Amino acid sequence: MHFNIADVPQQLVNGLTLGGMYALIALGYTLVYGILLMINFAHSEMFMAGAYFGLLWLNILSKQSFFTGSAVGLVLLYGVSIVLSAIMTGILGVLIERFAYRPLRHAPRLAPLISAIGVSLFLQNAVLLWVSSRSIPFPVKFPVYQYTLARDGSGSLAFTVLGASDKIVDKLGQGAHAIVQFSTLQIMIIVVTLVLLFVLDTFVSRTKLGKAMRATAQDRDTAGLMGVDINRIIAITFFIGPAMGAVAGIFSGMYYGNIKYNMGFIPGIKSFTAAVLGGIGNLRGAMLGGFVLGMAEALASGFISTAYKDVIAFVILILVLIFRPGGLLGESVVEKV
Amino acid sequence: MLLTVENLHTFYGQIEALKGIDVEVAEGEIVTLIGANGAGKSTTLKTISGQLAPREGKIVFAGEEIQGMSAHQVAAKRIVHVPEGRRIFPRMTVEENLEMGAFLRNDAEGIAADKEMVFELFPRLKERRQQKGGTLSGGEQQMLAMARGLMAKPKLLMLDEPSMGLAPVVVETIFETIERLHQEGITILLVEQNAAMALSVADRGYVLETGRIALTGTGKELLTNEQVRKTYLGEV
Numbered sequence: 001m002h003f004n005i006a007d008v009p010q011q012l013v014n015g016l017t018l019g020g021m022y023a024l025i026a027l028g029y030t031l032v033y034g035i036l037l038m039i040n041f042a043h044s045e046m047f048m049a050g051a052y053f054g055l056l057w058l059n060i061l062s063k064q065s066f067f068t069g070s071a072v073g074l075v076l077l078y079g080v081s082i083v084l085s086a087i088m089t090g091i092l093g094v095l096i097e098r099f100a101y102r103p104l105r106h107a108p109r110l111a112p113l114i115s116a117i118g119v120s121l122f123l124q125n126a127v128l129l130w131v132s133s134r135s136i137p138f139p140v141k142f143p144v145y146q147y148t149l150a151r152d153g154s155g156s157l158a159f160t161v162l163g164a165s166d167k168i169v170d171k172l173g174q175g176a177h178a179i180v181q182f183s184t185l186q187i188m189i190i191v192v193t194l195v196l197l198f199v200l201d202t203f204v205s206r207t208k209l210g211k212a213m214r215a216t217a218q219d220r221d222t223a224g225l226m227g228v229d230i231n232r233i234i235a236i237t238f239f240i241g242p243a244m245g246a247v248a249g250i251f252s253g254m255y256y257g258n259i260k261y262n263m264g265f266i267p268g269i270k271s272f273t274a275a276v277l278g279g280i281g282n283l284r285g286a287m288l289g290g291f292v293l294g295m296a297e298a299l300a301s302g303f304i305s306t307a308y309k310d311v312i313a314f315v316i317l318i319l320v321l322i323f324r325p326g327g328l329l330g331e332s333v334v335e336k337v
Numbered sequence: 338m339l340l341t342v343e344n345l346h347t348f349y350g351q352i353e354a355l356k357g358i359d360v361e362v363a364e365g366e367i368v369t370l371i372g373a374n375g376a377g378k379s380t381t382l383k384t385i386s387g388q389l390a391p392r393e394g395k396i397v398f399a400g401e402e403i404q405g406m407s408a409h410q411v412a413a414k415r416i417v418h419v420p421e422g423r424r425i426f427p428r429m430t431v432e433e434n435l436e437m438g439a440f441l442r443n444d445a446e447g448i449a450a451d452k453e454m455v456f457e458l459f460p461r462l463k464e465r466r467q468q469k470g471g472t473l474s475g476g477e478q479q480m481l482a483m484a485r486g487l488m489a490k491p492k493l494l495m496l497d498e499p500s501m502g503l504a505p506v507v508v509e510t511i512f513e514t515i516e517r518l519h520q521e522g523i524t525i526l527l528v529e530q531n532a533a534m535a536l537s538v539a540d541r542g543y544v545l546e547t548g549r550i551a552l553t554g555t556g557k558e559l560l561t562n563e564q565v566r567k568t569y570l571g572e573v
Contacts, residue, residue, distance in 0.1 A: 208436075208440070211429070211433060211436060211437060212437070212440060214426070214428070214429060215426050215429065215437050218426045218427060218428055218429065219424055219426060219427075221388060221408070221420070221424070222420060222424040222426070223426075223437070224387075224388070224407070224408035224409055224412070225386060225388070225408055225412060225417075225418050225420065226409075226412060226437045226438060226440045226441075226485075226489070227409045227412035227413055227440045227441035227489070228409055228437075228440055229407075229409045230408075230409070
């Protein structure tokens with residue numbers, strides 16, 4: 001253990017970034033569970049597929065000089081790639097529901113679960129076979145800066161922006177040290193995540209279609225009596241979750257610099273933990289759970305050891321299941337009659 | 338006839354719950370289905386509203402065959418089924434529940450006007466409009482379920498056991514409301530275990546016994562029928 005209070009702000013920034021990604025994935029688990037009472041174990045592969053679709057579009061669009069010639073072009077390059085990847089992954093999610101889950105809707109609950117594991121293995125092996133079994137570098141084509149709050153050489157607070165080759169002592173004088181740094185990527189991830197979560201939350205709580213989703217989650221048969229086409233709502237749910245997961249997958253690729261066919265497994269289980277932590281079936285719970293888990297993991301890896309960072313998520317999962325099985329924001333009774 | 342049900346057979350797996358049901362409802366009528374537990378009353382409503390698919394038989398509504406349609410397609414015909422056990426959306430507010438009732442409508446002004454109409458019909462709901470459905474009492478939930486049904490502007494309103502589990506004074510209110518809706522010209526198909534109450538408001542009634550129609554007649558005829566009095570009105 002090497003606890004140093006001065007590291008806390010930086011760990012929180014890292015945790016916020018990580019937590020944003022977990023939150024984006026976790027809401028896919030929770031939306032599907034809310035409506036079908038099913039754990040979609042193939043959801044971690046939506047995160048992976050999103051990253052690969054994102055890379056595909058980055059490679060295609062980078063050939064156009066419009067996207068690489070200017071700062072606006074670069075923003076559009078990533079923006080368009082993320083949107084197209086989200087749409088493709090969303091469609092993949094809809095197809096999976098249509099062909100792997102819907103035929104089993106009236107089967108015992110174990111059947112769709114096993115089908116989901118099958119889909120997960122299928123998708124991982126499809127990428128392994130057709131793309132590569134190795135890590136593939138995920139390009140970040142724009143310059144990444146460190147927005148740094150620091151103490152300068154004389155010990156007073158200072159703010160500076162560091163490029164990749166800049167050293168803090170060159171900018172702020174001998175003895176300067178950073179208090180907390182936000183990289184361009186972290187800012188992008190946190191801001192885009194918060195915007196997406198806000199838009200989704202507003203959609204679900206305010207719009208007619210969002211209300212129909214909530215009604216379907218609360219009482220599927222009765223929602224049908226109101227004129228809600230249940231299959232359409234389920235399809236929309238299986239579009240939104242994977243689309244959000246895809247965005248997280250691309251963020252992960254940019255943040256860690258590479259992607260791999262099995263990259264979804266660990267973040268998938270952790271995000272599932274986040275969904276359980278928040279109260280599975282509860283949208284805001286999944287968002288909160290994602291951030292709490294991200295923070296806990298960042299603090300644990302900073303102060304205990306990075307070797308323990310995966311352990312912490314599962315310790316949290318076990319503790320939640322023992323002491324508060326409904327989750328932080330969940331109903332006390334999760335099971336529907 | 339607004340609704341004609343002909344030779345309806347519905348199964349739960351291997352079990353034949355409806356063994357050839359014939360029911361007719363004319364526009365503006367209140368028709369009631371009475372019978373013991375398991376006679377097939379709720380199954381009949383569920384088959385009409387598309388929650389169950391019949392294996393045989395025809396359901397004709399306003400001249401169109403609707404058997405085998407899914408629930409949301411039947412709802413689009415403005416057949417409104419207020420289900421047994423109320424089934425309000427527990428984590429939505431009273432107002433959101435009402436909005437769900439109007440899900441298939443797009444006339445914002447008409448919806449707003451109908452909301453005022455049901456609030457006038459059930460003032461309790463207006464007081465509790467921001468409260469979550471699950472926090473209401475049983476009687477209030479029944480009012481909400483009926484109000485939510487009315488928000489769809491029903492051509493046929495099917496009520497399944499509206500008096501179940503409610504205090505007698507609340508049952509009175511519910512039945513007064515049913516009569517008032519009838520006077521306003523709404524066609525009602527009412528399923529009840531409280532046969533005396535149901536027959537006293539109904540134009541006509543059907544007595545169901547184990548998936549078949551055992552007896553039919555006007556409300557008055559059935560109320561005075563000796564068989565009905567013995568079996569369903571608890572008289573010796």
